[in-house]
Amino acid sequence: MNLQLIPAPDMLGLPAHPVLLLVLLNATLALHWVFVGAVLGGTLIVLHNAVTGRGDATRARLNQAILSFLPFMLSMGVTLGVAPLLFVQVLYGHFFYAANVMMALWWLLIIPLVVGTTYLFYVAKLRLSAGRALGPLLPAILAGMLLVLAMILSGNMTLFQTPSAWESVWRLHGAGFFHGGGMVGRVIFAVFGFAALGAMFVLFLGKMGLAYDEEADRAAIEIGLRAAPVCIGLQLAAGILLVVLLPAEQRKAVFNGSLVSLFSVLSIGCLAGSLVLFVKARKSPTLSALVVPTAVYVVGLILIAFARDGIRRAALAPHFQLGELAIHPQWGPFALFLGMLVVAAAAVITLLRLARQTE
Numbered sequence: 001m002n003l004q005l006i007p008a009p010d011m012l013g014l015p016a017h018p019v020l021l022l023v024l025l026n027a028t029l030a031l032h033w034v035f036v037g038a039v040l041g042g043t044l045i046v047l048h049n050a051v052t053g054r055g056d057a058t059r060a061r062l063n064q065a066i067l068s069f070l071p072f073m074l075s076m077g078v079t080l081g082v083a084p085l086l087f088v089q090v091l092y093g094h095f096f097y098a099a100n101v102m103m104a105l106w107w108l109l110i111i112p113l114v115v116g117t118t119y120l121f122y123v124a125k126l127r128l129s130a131g132r133a134l135g136p137l138l139p140a141i142l143a144g145m146l147l148v149l150a151m152i153l154s155g156n157m158t159l160f161q162t163p164s165a166w167e168s169v170w171r172l173h174g175a176g177f178f179h180g181g182g183m184v185g186r187v188i189f190a191v192f193g194f195a196a197l198g199a200m201f202v203l204f205l206g207k208m209g210l211a212y213d214e215e216a217d218r219a220a221i222e223i224g225l226r227a228a229p230v231c232i233g234l235q236l237a238a239g240i241l242l243v244v245l246l247p248a249e250q251r252k253a254v255f256n257g258s259l260v261s262l263f264s265v266l267s268i269g270c271l272a273g274s275l276v277l278f279v280k281a282r283k284s285p286t287l288s289a290l291v292v293p294t295a296v297y298v299v300g301l302i303l304i305a306f307a308r309d310g311i312r313r314a315a316l317a318p319h320f321q322l323g324e325l326a327i328h329p330q331w332g333p334f335a336l337f338l339g340m341l342v343v344a345a346a347a348v349i350t351l352l353r354l355a356r357q358t359e
């Protein structure tokens with residue numbers, strides 16, 4: 001490949017030690033997945049209800065409840081996507097931006113897709129609140145749009161760690177879509193995980209009594225408890241496919257006894273543990289019986305984010321290592337950020353308290 005295509009790293013270097021930036025990157029990325037997962041998985045459950053529950057008033061009310069939360073969940077997912085976006089550009093900016101340019105058309109498509117999805121969520125919800133049937137077409141279009149979004153994200157993230165493919169993708173001047181370097185395995189793994197997160201989201205909707213009436217709450221708990229362990233099981237199976245499809249040097253990083261191996265094994269343990277606990281919770285779905293497997297699953301997501309980043313560093317190792325970047329600590333802006341975070345959190349808590357008092 002033409003190594004000239006890899007730009008020089010930002011000469012400003014890093015504003016903090018890379019380990020701190022990696023922790024923030026992976027923690028915020030896992031939170032991003034929680035919300036976008038709830039959106040994609042929640043949409044799949046709406047589609048399932050629309051197909052299998054035609055004419056069933058309880059399922060229609062459940063769909064209305066799910067749809068009324070999805071625009072909020074999507075906006076949280078997008079906001080929480082900006083945090084890892086900033087950290088990834090600080091750490092790997094010269095690879096990340098190069099991939100953005102090479103897939104420019106697809107990358108820019110993210111904005112109309114996110115806006116269009118939000119709009120269609122409202123259309124679907126208003127249809128149900130007007131007493132009309134939803135039908136499977138609209139949820140199927142929404143699920144398709146979210147799937148394309150996940151594919152664009154995976155295509156871009158895989159392309160940026162695969163400089164050997166840059167020349168061929170660039171030949172299409174921004175219109176090329178990248179599906180090599182194990183990208184297909186990544187998307188399948190992510191989508192099953194998102195389906196599991198959607199099931200957990202619907203489960204809690206029912207458990208917290210937010211699905212309009214008791215029957216719809218019960219249906220939400222039943223669907224969520226049935227779908228969550230199945231989707232986690234499928235995600236674990238997709239994990240095997242993912243490892244098989246990884247390029248050899250990245251697969252080696254999973255099995256060479258390094259930190260990546262540790263994160264991978266621990267994440268499998270968390271996902272399997274969460275699956276078993278969800279199956280157990282079917283007998284008596286108390287709040288704690290549901291919170292524990294969900295928390296275990298989220299810990300698994302954070303570990304997956306760390307393993308994924310280790311695999312990325314293995315892929316980039318012939319061209320770049322984080323240790324090459326100079327560190328120029330910027331503690332002033334960091335303290336300002338933490339201060340503003342505390343002020344904003346206090347404002348949100350106060351607003352929530354006021355809203356509860358007026359209920």
Ligand code: HEM
Nearest residue numbers: 036040078081082084085088146149150153154157186190
């Ligand atoms: C416009 C809003 C969004 C932003 C700013 C955003 C940002 C990001 C960033 C920065 C990463 C990767 C971080 C890293 O490589 O360390 C990421 C990963 C990912 N995001 Fe988002 N995202 C957005 C919307 C979505 C949506 C709507 C979906 C799905 C429906 C989604 C699905 C994914 C997936 C599947 C990955 C993992 C890709 C992979 O590694 O294969 N994102 N997102």
